[in-house]
Amino acid sequence: MKTKNRLRIASEQKLGARQVNATGLSRLIKKMRRYLVNVTWLFAGKIVRMMFSLLVGIWVARYLGVEQFGILSYGIAFAMLLRSVAMFQLEGICVREIIKTPAEKDNILGSAFVLSFVAGLFSFLIVVNSIALIRPDDPVYCILVSIVGFGLIFLCFEVFDYWFQSQLDAKPVVVARTIVLSFSAALKVSAILLHAPLVFFAWITLVELILMGGALVLANMCSGQNITKLRVKVKWLKKLLCDAWPLALSGMAATIYLRIDIIMVGEMMGAQDVGIYTAATRLAEAAYFLPICIMATLYPAVVKSLENKNVDSEIRMQQVYNLMILMGYGVGIIATLFAGPVINFLFGEQFQQSSQVLSMYIWSGVFVNIAMAKSAYLKARNFTTILFVSTFTGAVVNVLLNLILIKEYGVTGAVWATIISYSIEAYFILFLFPCTRKQAFMISRAFVMPIIRFKDITS
Template sequence: MKFPVIPGFDANAFQKYLKNTGFLLVGKVGSLIIKMLVGFAVANYLGKAQNGILNYANSFVIVFLAIAALGLDQFVVREFVKNEEKKETILGTSVRLKLLGVLLILPLIYCIYPLYSNPQTPVEYVLIVALTGFFQAFNVLDSFYQAQVKAKNIMIVNIVANILSAILKLLFIFLHLPIIWFIWAFVIDAALLSIGYCSIYRKKEGSIFDWHFNKKLARNLLSKSWPLMFSAVLVSIYMKIDQLMIGRMLGEDSLGIYSTVVPLSEAWYFVPIAIVSSVFPAIITAKKQNEQRYQKRLQNLYDLMVLISVLIALMVSILAPYIYKIAYKPEYFSGASVLSIHVWAGVFVFLGSASGQFLINEGYTNISLYRTAIGAAVNICLNLLLLPLIGIKGAAWASLIAYACATFTIFLFRNSRKQGLMMLKSLFFISLFQQAINWRRNKINS
């Protein structure tokens, strides 16, 4: 199948990247549908209190797993693009570093959790969820296939793993099993994905036992990726701190309701990741060939991010009451108005994903660290202020404002200020209007 080619892009390369994006989107959409349907069933089965406990454990662990990932997932894409012939060494080194990271964070979780624990969520639940980190270490294979623009492999693994996971959770519900089984389901989900990635790699590339660890490469990766690690930790904090603070300040029932909002709002965040991951190699190539083309592609990317995210936010805001009435028990209905607020944070997440790739490509990883730190600080402060006043709606407003602040912190730095202006042009549809006017003029002149 051939897609129309956009002027300025190499025809063959464009077909390759667009098809790769399509495979990523198909895989993510398929997984999204499965997860949402099962998520409705699990939330209704557990009830808002136990659903709150389940999500508190997961939210707490996610922050620490970001430390264990060491910021490598994004950085190794560039390493694979530059040194494809060294794949065994890059994979072996990255996986072992991430496994070591998980071993180090387990005692850290055990020591820190009592200081910020939820009385209803035992430490055992948190430690079980933390075991997912051992399997997530193999997610570096996801980065490997993204770098090779072979998203079809990722799509197959994601869909199969999610179908198996869905069947298992529905079986738990059918058998009326207690919440501990759903805690273990987090580990099983991660295991299914890692087994799938390794199986595809063995079939297409070779054995994972051929991977090598290289100390020099490990030092090089860590020296360059540590800002991304701190950035990932801060992103996890300001994306999950609202749930942790709700659990502590408002209780499990409120967290259970809010926990239905976040998946519906953030379900779309795979879209910018899929698009940006697929076109990142093309953007790197454009930088080498022509600066003007490089900037044009970035502007087009920002325009696309805004257009898609605004359409999604409008659609979800309008449909939110109907989604809750159809999918959830009445005890969850108050989440609809919260969803209508929270979903607009996606506009800034989409822009942040695109500009984040610019920062990585230019080597400005320290800016990523600063802007996510500001976003995390804003989110924490606003949650402290708004949660006692307006409840879980306050958490939604805090997330929206924090994401906007984090994205446009890029203005504070001279090297990235131009990108901030470009994003503003996209946000207010100035760039799209300019392109429409130019297209109209060209059509009249022709």
């Protein structure tokens, strides 16, 4: 009798273990499916955006020619220098706080909207006055910057995307953005066919920014969110302001060292060199869409893994670094091999010098990918001061190197300045802080052996 009971108990234990394993496997599959669906929507949205940006942008470049395309690129780059300040870099913080306290969603988003609106207005006034001081005798540049810069005020509507990010629900936002981009692309094509002047393309950029804000509001309403419930709370204003100001400053520094090269090439060389340089960098930056999609999807998982002591966050972060570096390697090799034919086919012979710039600039993408993963970790751990220091250091190094190298080597010098400064900001500076040194060693490991196990990223 005792033997039978023991056998029965053992059998029940095995059955229970199988059920637990089956339940665990089912949960893992469900989580992976959710991540894959979200990243698929983000991927599709970025693909569409990249196609519109590239195809229409290339057509615009061919229509305007190297010099006028350089003037337009300079104007947009200058106007968007304070884009990160206008948005106040609230994205990661809001997503993190909504995940932690979903009941406070309306208070968080309402407070974030007000902060971003004030920051956008402040940023617009700065860029308009700055271009007037730098180029007082160039009305074309002043007009372009004033028109595009006005769009900074409407970036406050980006807060309506944060709820969808926290819920891994990219579909409504992707649909909304795609509709606006389609309309914007149609306007640009019409402008080309009607032989519109240069300033018309600046107006189209402003219209796109305004419509994008309205589309995000509609996406929220169509998804059942009641935006009239948004409230501004002093508690959350203080919390967001306290957490975000280092990110806003680091975002400004990041935008500066992402765009200052265009402005410095324009100031030190000329509009034609800006056109050559921008054509190459625009192609290279189009490759960022995939890592951006993946990090937007994985960020909630990074936050939860750091909050949950039962999850090995180091294993997850190692896999994230591996994935980002592997993508950088793949894109770099392909672009280096085919830079010449691609530039000639897309932009034409007048932009042929851009091929050398592209074959070099593309390798900065490895460090851009690392920076995305590193920033996700620092935001999740609320190491915003370290993020600011690293980004500010990268910006300073970038400006100094541009001053030295552009004068000596032209646009090639600007590329080297970008690669070196990106590597310092994304990787080398992590060795200086005890709390990030382990992340630096993990990135070093990923450089040598980027092996991917997807279950360790999403589980």
